Amino acid sequence: MLGYLVKRIGSMAVTLLVIITLTFFLMHSIPGSPFNEERATSEAVQKNLESYYHLDEPLYVQYFLYLKSVATFDFGPSIKKSSQTVNEMLGRGFPVSFELGMVTLIVAIFSGILLGIIAALRHNGFIDYLAMTVAVLGISVPNFVMATLLIQQLAVTWEILPVATWTSPKHMILPTLALATGPMAIIARLTRASMLEVLTQDYIRTAKAKGLSPVKIVFKHALKNALLPVVTILGSLAASILTGTFVIEKIFAIPGMGKYFVESINQRDYPVIMGTTIFYSTVLIIMLFLVDLAYGILDPRIKLHKKEGK
Amino acid sequence: MDKVLEVKDLHVSFKTYGGEVKAVRGVTFDLHKGETLAIVGESGCGKSVTSQSIMRLIPEPPGKFDGGAIIYKDNDLTKLKESEMRKIRGSDISMIFQDPMTSLNPTLTIGDQLTEGILQHMKLSSEQAKKVAIDMLDLVGIPSPHVRLKQYPHQFSGGMRQRIVIAMALVCQPEVLIADEPTTALDVTIQAQILELFRDIQKKTGVSIILITHDLGVVAQVADRIAVMYAGKIVETGTRREIFYNPQHPYTKGLLNSVPRLDVDGADLIPIGGTPPDLFSPPAGCPFTARCPYAMEVCDKMYPYKTKLTSSHGVDCWLQDERAQKLLATK
Amino acid sequence: MALRKHQEPQTQSSIPDDWFVPIKKNESDAEAVVRPSLSYWQDAWRRLLKNKLAMMGLFFLSFLTFMAIFGPIISPHTVDYQDLVNQNLSPSSEHWFGTDELGRDVFTRTWYGARISLFVGIAAALIDFLIGVIYGGIAGYKGGRTDHYMMRVIEVLYGLPYLLVVILISVVMGPSLATIIFALTITGWIGMARIVRGQVLQIKNYEFVLASKTFGTKTGRIIRKNLLPNTMGPIIVQMTLSVPSAIFAEAFLSFLGLGIQAPLASWGSMASDALPVILSGDWWRLFFPAFFISLTMFSFNVLGDGLQDALDPKLRR
Ligand SMILES: Nc1ncnc2c1ncn2[C@@H]1O[C@H](COP(=O)(O)OP(=O)(O)OP(=O)(O)O)[C@@H](O)[C@H]1O
Numbered sequence: 026m027l028g029y030l031v032k033r034i035g036s037m038a039v040t041l042l043v044i045i046t047l048t049f050f051l052m053h054s055i056p057g058s059p060f061n062e063e064r065a066t067s068e069a070v071q072k073n074l075e076s077y078y079h080l081d082e083p084l085y086v087q088y089f090l091y092l093k094s095v096a097t098f099d100f101g102p103s104i105k106k107s108s109q110t111v112n113e114m115l116g117r118g119f120p121v122s123f124e125l126g127m128v129t130l131i132v133a134i135f136s137g138i139l140l141g142i143i144a145a146l147r148h149n150g151f152i153d154y155l156a157m158t159v160a161v162l163g164i165s166v167p168n169f170v171m172a173t174l175l176i177q178q179l180a181v182t183w184e185i186l187p188v189a190t191w192t193s194p195k196h197m198i199l200p201t202l203a204l205a206t207g208p209m210a211i212i213a214r215l216t217r218a219s220m221l222e223v224l225t226q227d228y229i230r231t232a233k234a235k236g237l238s239p240v241k242i243v244f245k246h247a248l249k250n251a252l253l254p255v256v257t258i259l260g261s262l263a264a265s266i267l268t269g270t271f272v273i274e275k276i277f278a279i280p281g282m283g284k285y286f287v288e289s290i291n292q293r294d295y296p297v298i299m300g301t302t303i304f305y306s307t308v309l310i311i312m313l314f315l316v317d318l319a320y321g322i323l324d325p326r327i328k329l330h331k332k333e334g335k
Numbered sequence: 336m337d338k339v340l341e342v343k344d345l346h347v348s349f350k351t352y353g354g355e356v357k358a359v360r361g362v363t364f365d366l367h368k369g370e371t372l373a374i375v376g377e378s379g380c381g382k383s384v385t386s387q388s389i390m391r392l393i394p395e396p397p398g399k400f401d402g403g404a405i406i407y408k409d410n411d412l413t414k415l416k417e418s419e420m421r422k423i424r425g426s427d428i429s430m431i432f433q434d435p436m437t438s439l440n441p442t443l444t445i446g447d448q449l450t451e452g453i454l455q456h457m458k459l460s461s462e463q464a465k466k467v468a469i470d471m472l473d474l475v476g477i478p479s480p481h482v483r484l485k486q487y488p489h490q491f492s493g494g495m496r497q498r499i500v501i502a503m504a505l506v507c508q509p510e511v512l513i514a515d516e517p518t519t520a521l522d523v524t525i526q527a528q529i530l531e532l533f534r535d536i537q538k539k540t541g542v543s544i545i546l547i548t549h550d551l552g553v554v555a556q557v558a559d560r561i562a563v564m565y566a567g568k569i570v571e572t573g574t575r576r577e578i579f580y581n582p583q584h585p586y587t588k589g590l591l592n593s594v595p596r597l598d599v600d601g602a603d604l605i606p607i608g609g610t611p612p613d614l615f616s617p618p619a620g621c622p623f624t625a626r627c628p629y630a631m632e633v634c635d636k637m638y639p640y641k642t643k644l645t646s647s648h649g650v651d652c653w654l655q656d657e658r659a660q661k662l663l664a665t666k
Numbered sequence: 667m668a669l670r671k672h673q674e675p676q677t678q679s680s681i682p683d684d685w686f687v688p689i690k691k692n693e694s695d696a697e698a699v700v701r702p703s704l705s706y707w708q709d710a711w712r713r714l715l716k717n718k719l720a721m722m723g724l725f726f727l728s729f730l731t732f733m734a735i736f737g738p739i740i741s742p743h744t745v746d747y748q749d750l751v752n753q754n755l756s757p758s759s760e761h762w763f764g765t766d767e768l769g770r771d772v773f774t775r776t777w778y779g780a781r782i783s784l785f786v787g788i789a790a791a792l793i794d795f796l797i798g799v800i801y802g803g804i805a806g807y808k809g810g811r812t813d814h815y816m817m818r819v820i821e822v823l824y825g826l827p828y829l830l831v832v833i834l835i836s837v838v839m840g841p842s843l844a845t846i847i848f849a850l851t852i853t854g855w856i857g858m859a860r861i862v863r864g865q866v867l868q869i870k871n872y873e874f875v876l877a878s879k880t881f882g883t884k885t886g887r888i889i890r891k892n893l894l895p896n897t898m899g900p901i902i903v904q905m906t907l908s909v910p911s912a913i914f915a916e917a918f919l920s921f922l923g924l925g926i927q928a929p930l931a932s933w934g935s936m937a938s939d940a941l942p943v944i945l946s947g948d949w950w951r952l953f954f955p956a957f958f959i960s961l962t963m964f965s966f967n968v969l970g971d972g973l974q975d976a977l978d979p980k981l982r983r
Pocket residue numbers: 349350351356358376377378379380381382383384385397398549614
């Protein structure tokens with residue numbers, strides 16, 4: 026296990042390094058960016074930039090110094106809002122985004138798994154078709170469209186929910202719904218497929234031969250095995266929820282990180298783009314790592330395998 | 336002798352893309368108390384379907400029960416409600432499947448898998464159930480069972496897993512144990528150990544066993560009686576002695592000839608030529624006609640009547656007709 | 667005796683004596699195959715035809731393709747003609763899908779956008795396929811160290827957050843059709859490369875097995891019967907599913923202002939341009955592009971699912 030951890034953390038570090046490097050050099054290669062010679066920014070901003078990025082040093086020195094500051098979680102200044110640093114933006118935005126993301130993830134996981142199980146147990150029945158049609162529709166509608174439709178119907182036409190912002194639990198319903206639909210649909214489809222697969226396994230027949238009730242067979246014997254594949258996609262799902270927050274936060278005017286990120290893209294606020302990208306990547310890589318660990322805990326075969334492979 | 340289980344004229348089919356597979360076409364046999372009945376036959380002849388039908392474990396769809404009766408303790412199992420059937424599964428009749436590698440749940444400890452059957456059928460606390468499980472593991476020859484209880488299936492070898500599967504089938508002291516090719520997936524030495532275990536357990540518990548196999552070597556070691564199955568029908572039944580020393584059905588003879596024997600010179604080992612008929616449209620006559628060296632016109636036209644040679648020996652073959660006997664004699 | 671075959675004698679003694687003669691065997695009878703044997707592809711196609719949802723998807727896709735080609739042609743309006751008198755009209759017989767805030771015809775723009783969206787999706791899928799086949803093919807074929815390092819590279823790339831990289835590239839290169847396709851394919855090919863590599867490894871195994879058994883003559887047959895189905899199935903499915911995900915990603919980029927830029931239009935850019943006005947009641951601006959994005963996604967997804975089932979050799983019976 027320890028050997029595995031070390032190896033896994035090593036490869037996480039490599040991926041992160043690739044991202045930082047990529048970001049750094051891409052940003053520096055843009056003609057007209059504040060990192061290049063022709064500078065089109067204000068005096069104050071220029072000073073901030075120079076002190077943070079060491080722009081007077083050779084490029085490779087800049088790169089290593091940048092690595093160093095990133096390693097100490099210092100992402101530098103903004104060039105559009107001269108009084109702000111990326112860290113401050115993250116500090117303000119992250120908790121909100123995190124809340125939105127987590128609530129969405131939980132909603133998506135629970136409703137998706139439930140839908141998938143029901144569909145699998147009613148295989149080829151009406152409920153199965155209904156659930157899967159809903160799921161395919163969920164995958165098919167872009168989340169910004171979903172968000173707009175929800176606002177249009179529930180907030181504007183029926184006026185039962187607030188249109189925007191993130192101030193009370195009631196405000197959370199629409200954004201969460203809009204953001205959760207896609208991931209929920211993906212989970213539901215995957216759960217159904219893997220449940221159907223598991224239900225044909227020999228050990229399910231063994232369980233039936235013991236005289237266990239269908240409920241016990243499904244929840245004790247089938248579910249855990251069926252959920253293993255679902256766990257493996259949680260990482261990429263987290264990624265899609267995260268990018269989804271850009272859209273949702275902007276539409277619902279939620280003061281999260283995603284909103285800052287989108288603004289920084291629109292304004293070409295390069296240091297913020299850099300910092301945020303790296304921060305997001307770190308979060309995602311950690312998510313993937315946690316998913317791997319969870320998988321190892323859920324599937325007893327994995328643990329031993331890694332132990333042996335040490 | 337006491338009959339514990341009677342299967343009467345069982346018919347089972349499967350709906351597939353290619354059409355309806357008539358997998359079991361009128362199987363009749365009975366099982367006596369404390370005996371081992373072996374059902375033998377080539378791959379695909381319907382052995383597993385027969386055995387799973389007894390437990391009502393055929394997935395429907397695609398499977399379909401087309402008629403017959405399965406009498407256990409004056410009840411026709413085919414007519415029981417699913418909830419009543421559940422009470423019988425695992426407690427009165429239990430089953431061991433072919434592949435020990437896949438018949439245990441990889442994500443549950445074997446202790447969990449052993450005790451859940453006990454808890455389902457017997458009024459025991461989980462502590463007591465654990466004790467029963469440990470005793471059972473001990474009985475099937477798993478060393479230090481209380482430690483092993485906490486382990487997962489992948490931590491056991493194939494032979495060990497099959498022992499566990501056997502223990503699982505026996506924890507509720509069933510009257511009937513159906514073992515579907517319990518040794519096919521194992522290597523020869525382990526196979527012998529497992530068969531030994533079957534004999535032991537039968538002596539200790541008096542369980543009646545239906546042993547399904549296509550390995551006549553296994554049959555010779557443990558069976559009291561033998562039912563030979565071909566293309567969804569039982570074509571010959573008899574005691575081990577009758578089948579091995581006085582086989583009547585040409586298919587039985589063929590099977591025996593295709594098994595290496597230590598008592599006879601191994602030289603003339605003849606496999607049966609050809610393949611079993613397609614069960615999508617099984618022939619009206621004897622299904623062995625196309626492969627049978629003795630086949631007559633009548634074989635193609637009609638399925639043979641059952642002939643009783645002794646109280647225990649029966650065979651479905653036209654050769655038993657006296658006219659055929661004359662024909663043979665003139666040859 | 668005049669007994670016909672299906673009138674069975676009722677008792678054993680009533681069976682005619684002349685039935686007890688050795689049977690004349692028809693050799694070919696024993697070998698006759700009763701079940702019609704279909705080739706893998708015929709079988710797969712037959713199963714796909716049976717899948718109503720997949721057929722629906724196929725139908726919609728044909729319709730969308732048709733309209734993408736002919737829609738702008740049959741429309742009396744041009745894509746970017748700005749009719750400032752007729753702004754924000756709701757759908758009518760003159761403007762079937764209404765007009766936008768510059769008075770442009772939404773119907774024309776929708777099908778024009780279809781061209782771009784479908785082009786982006788298909789181009790991305792094709793490029794993914796090409797790179798994937800080459801990369802995966804080399805890794806699988808060379809094996810050993812080469813394979814090891816090539817897979818390491820894939821591992822690292824796989825850890826990269828896909829859309830973030832796409833955003834980054836688009837920011838740096840500036841929005842254009844080429845940028846979008848390039849950005850989408852930067853990590854998009856990984857899935858394909860993995861599949862191809864796996865299949866190539868399998869082929870190598872087959873060849874090894876075959877060579878060692880000197881079954882040389884049958885290699886062609888085995889490749890056709892076993893390998894191609896196993897290989898092509900996952901590849902086709904992967905391609906089917908990567909088209910809609912590219913279209914989706916393009917829509918996302920459009921939302922961020924990094925997508926197709928005016929005067930060009932894609933469904934994504936039309937939908938995201940329409941977002942601010944939706945609350946004022948101009949529903950048609952969002953509805954049409956969003957509906958067709960969803961329809962495309964839906965069709966590709968159900969078609970992909972259907973193909974997956976139809977091409978899965980395991981499910982063959
Ligand atoms: N789930 C199923 N769907 C369709 N056909 C089936 C199914 N299960 C069994 N069959 C068919 O029923 C027939 C009998 O199968 P069965 O499994 O009983 O054979 P068997 O005698 O146990 O053979 P083996 O020795 O290979 O285990 C076969 O022709 C098989 O194709």
